[in-house]
Amino acid sequence: MSDDLPPDFDMEEFRRRQRDRSRIMAIAMGALAILFFLITIAKIGLLA
Amino acid sequence: MTERPPLTGDAAAGSDGYATMTTASPSASLAMPADWRDFLALTKPRVMSLAIFTALCGMLVAPVAIHPVLGFTAILAIALGAGACGALNQWLEVDVDGAMRRTASRPLPAGRMEPQAALHFGVGLGVFSVILLGMATNWVAAGVLAVSILFYIVVYTIWLKPRTPQNIVIGGAAGAFPPVIGWAAATGEAALGWPVSLPWLLFALIFLWTPPHFWALSLFVRTDYQRAGIPMLPVVAGETATRRQIFLYTIPMALSAVAPWAFGHTGALYGVTASVLTAIFLLLATQVGFRRSVEGDAMKPEKRLFAFSILYLFILFAAVVADAWILT
Incomplete structure (x- = not known):
């Protein structure tokens, strides 16, 4: 694949950005799952 | 924060933050993701x-x-x-x-x-x-x-x-x-109705605070707005008119700042804080409102007003909370 790349393409930067974005998405999804769980518990508590 | 390089190469429209890097071969392409x-x-x-x-x-x-x-x-x-x-x-x-x-x-x-x-x-x-x-x-x-x-x-x-x-x-x-x-x-x-509720008085405060805050900024970045073709007041009406408007808009802003106290929504802590800070705001706005910049002017009073206006709003809102939580 690297033969097809333009000469100024920074593969290292490409990989770093991919890794960072994946990490951020994983953290965001995990945090949202926890938040939704806590919201559910809070709402159940308010109804009780 | 380190400076990130712009998307290089022949960037074509991509999606989800990816810029397509086209290569010599049309079939081969690779996308550079935007940084988080x-x-x-x-x-x-x-x-x-x-x-x-x-x-x-x-x-x-x-x-x-x-x-x-x-x-x-x-x-x-x-x-x-x-x-x-x-x-x-x-x-x-x-x-x-x-x-x-x-x-x-x-x-x-x-x-x-x-x-x-x-x-x-x-x-x-x-x-x-x-x-x-x-x-x-x-x-x-x-x-x-x-x-x-x-x-x-x-x-x-x-x-x-x-x-x-x-x-x-x-x-x-x-x-x-x-x-x-x-x-x-x-x-x-949404607390609509009469007499005006506290959240809508706070709405009025931010609403009336915005013009003097942004016009102070626009005075020292006027050339920027001019270049971009944005009809900000200094670009359209000139510097003197903008200065007068800053001063004029500060008056209703000052009234709205003390209104929560006057309407009985807050106590003396907020009332005194708002009165003192608003007096300083009025002073700075008066200074900006009636001066004229000269060639190579550093626009210090305008920058001071802009910086103070941010602090002013933060302190006033903190005072509303402190008043409600500590004194009542």
Whole structure:
């Protein structure tokens, strides 16, 4: 694949950005799952 | 924060922050993802902080205590809504931002992100923020948040900003909604009616604070606005008229600042804080309102007024909360 790349393409930067974005998405999804769980518990508590 | 390189090569429209790097062979292409910090910059975190703080204050002074988890979620949703406004504003104003020195290094004009990615990010964030607020708290708060996002994008950014020097006078309403949203999140009501409720007095304070705040800024970045073709007051009406308007708008702002005390919504702590800080604001606005800049002027009084106006709003909102929590 690297033969097809333009000469100024920074593969290292490409990989770093991919890794960072994946990490951020994983953290965001995990945090949202926890938040939704806590919201559910809070709402159940308010109804009780 | 390290400076990230712009997307290089023959960047074509991609999606989700990816810019397609076309190569010699049409079939072979590779996409460079935009950096996550550029998505963060798209949300204008500094502007967002004011929305978060004023929303939190609106929530904390509400007569109904909100569950901490739901309160946190409400603030998160308001922050995401403000972030959506920032992203969509930058998507709409990429050419304007590129023409202004102050904003030329933002992700879109600097070429570090594809416009389509900013659009998807902004719309997604905005829709998600409204749904999250509605599901976690109530649909009155979510409705006000939706109105404020639409107001900022449609009324301010698209309609008013490129057309009239009154853009920030009317558009200032968009930034004034957070205390009302915070209040509505806690109480389930928008608190409309007479006598004017505390959240709407706080709305009025931010609304009337916006013109002197932004016009002070526009005086020392006038050439930027001129270059970008934005009809800010100094560009259209000149410096002297802008200075007079700063002074004139400070008067109703001062009245709205002491109104929560006058209407009996707050006690002496807020009243004294608001009176003292407003007197200083009036002094600085008078200084700006009646001076004339000379060639090579450093515009120190204008910069001082701009900086103080930010501190002023933060302290006033903190005082509303302190008054409600400590003294009552």
